Amino acid sequence: MTPAELERLAQRLRRGEVPDGVRLLKQNPVRRVALADGIALKLFLVPSRRAAREARALRKAAALGVRVPTLIDVGRDWVATSFIEGRKAVRKDLPRILPVVRHMHEQGMLHSDLHLGNLLVAGSEVVLLDPQKARFWPHLPRILRNWELGRLAYSLGEPLPAELSHVSFWRELRAQQHWRSRTRRCRKESSNFTRFTHAGASGYRRRDASPEDLVRTLETLAQAELIWSRPWGAIYRSGSWIVKQHASVRAARNAWVAGHGLEMRDIRTARPVAWLDRWLIMEDAGQDVVAWVEAHFGEASAPEREELSRKLADLLADLHRRGTYHSDLKASNMTWSPGEPARLLDYQRVRFGIRVSRRRRIRNLAQLNASLPDQLPGELRERTLQRYLERCGYREHGSKLREAVISQSLQRSHRWHGC
Structure with missing residues (x-):
């Protein structure tokens, strides 16, 4: 293709057109890449000097013997290279x-x-x-x-x-x-998120969530199942979604951001779907760990009990290895069922950092241990702690950490009353 033909192709791609015989290889808000006659044309949609910089880098790299695509031509906002099959x-x-x-x-x-x-x-x-x-x-x-x-x-x-x-x-x-x-990215227009407005309130939603379904869910909460209610908020179950009313817009927004922060860190959650004013809509991930233990632990098989121990330890270890601290990490804020990973149900109080301190590790371990019902025997709790230490590579001697966790667990006066 001649430089004039490449320029005409770039103009058509800029208008969103894909001519016959041209294959669109990649498209996002920043650029489009198309294949035509063995040439890959990359069009930059945002005004910048990216095309000139890439052309210069391709020339220098090739001169140094570094394997890169061969530069064919460059325009004001596009660069054309040889297409390499691979x-x-x-x-x-x-x-x-x-x-x-x-x-x-x-x-x-x-x-x-x-x-x-x-x-x-x-x-x-x-x-x-x-x-x-x-x-x-x-x-x-x-x-x-x-x-x-x-x-x-x-x-x-x-x-x-x-x-x-x-x-x-x-x-x-x-x-x-x-x-x-x-x-x-969850708080701006992007490939996965878009603004969501209703009744004068605004927020964001996932692009794959139907705005009509979200509005219908919010407008019919009076017919939904009320799970929990306090003067400052409530939790409803509506179809396949859980709808949480937070105490403030800021609290709901923080939960929305934290939910996506956890997802980016590959930590399993009940996935947030939309945020609007004080409302957070999320996937229904099922009953919490406390409810499962009280209903099924007595008749659960030994492999299922071991799986519960492993999955809880893995979730907590993944949180801490990725610098994430949850200030209210109770078993009632987690969900699990046999064959599934453990997930977080509530993430408003999540904080992201680089490292989780020893004090906060102990607090999380004690929160989880104290909130698990007495049905869980001591040896299963011990194995949960041991797996946590192995998974997160914690260097302190396990016995010291164990003593601190037991002490704080008993001070919490929650569901566990000691072995």
Whole structure:
């Protein structure tokens, strides 16, 4: 295709048109990528110098011997490259990825956005994509190499590969940045969320939630099942949703944000669907742990009892490993059933950080232990604590933590009265 033809194609893509013979490869609020005659044309929808930066980075990378798509042409807001047939890189490709990254760093190139989504496996080659943020140095400092490897390590998921154990700090830093960035998206127009208004009030909803169904649910709460009520709020069950009325708009908004923050950290919850004024609408995840224990624990099999212990320990360990503290972590705020993961039902009092202190760990463990009914025997509680320690890699001797948890549990005077 000639430069004039590429410009005309970019203009049509800008208008939202897809000509015959052109395949749309990717589309989001920031850019569109289309394939035509073996050429990948990337159109930037937001005014910027991204096209020029990416073209410059592609030229420099190719000159250094770094494998990137071949630059064909560049316009004011688009860049055209050769299309490379391949597949997205996955975790098992790490032995092939690391030599490519090492060579890139030795040549003084920092990709700046290195993750599996920007790596393409084409036959025996690994190709670097989307280098618009790349930077070049005569010599790349070790701290920047580790910073970039930490970003790559985060995209691999868990567990951290042994080859990248030396960048665990940078991986954790990237995780925190990513979680914060993605959490904020639930309070603005984005690919997954949109504004929700009704009766003069406003909030946000998931795009896959029908606004008509949400409005109908709020308008028919008088016929819904009332689960809990206090002067400052109430909880209703309406169809497949739970509707919570919070004490204030701020409390409902905090719960909405916290629910999505937990989801970004891969912590299971009763998923929030919409927030409007003082109302939070969420999925109905079933009965809470206390109700399940009181109704089914006596007749539950030994494997089911062990599964309950494991799932509760895993949920609490995942919270703390990801720097998340829940100031009201009671069994009545969690749900579980055999074959399912444990989930959080209430997350208004969730706080996100980098580390959870020893004092807060003990408090959460004591809250959970004290809120579990006496039907749970002491040995099952002991195994829950032991699995928690193993899962979150806590370094303190278990006996010291155990004594502190028991002491605080008994002080709480909740459902548990001691072994």
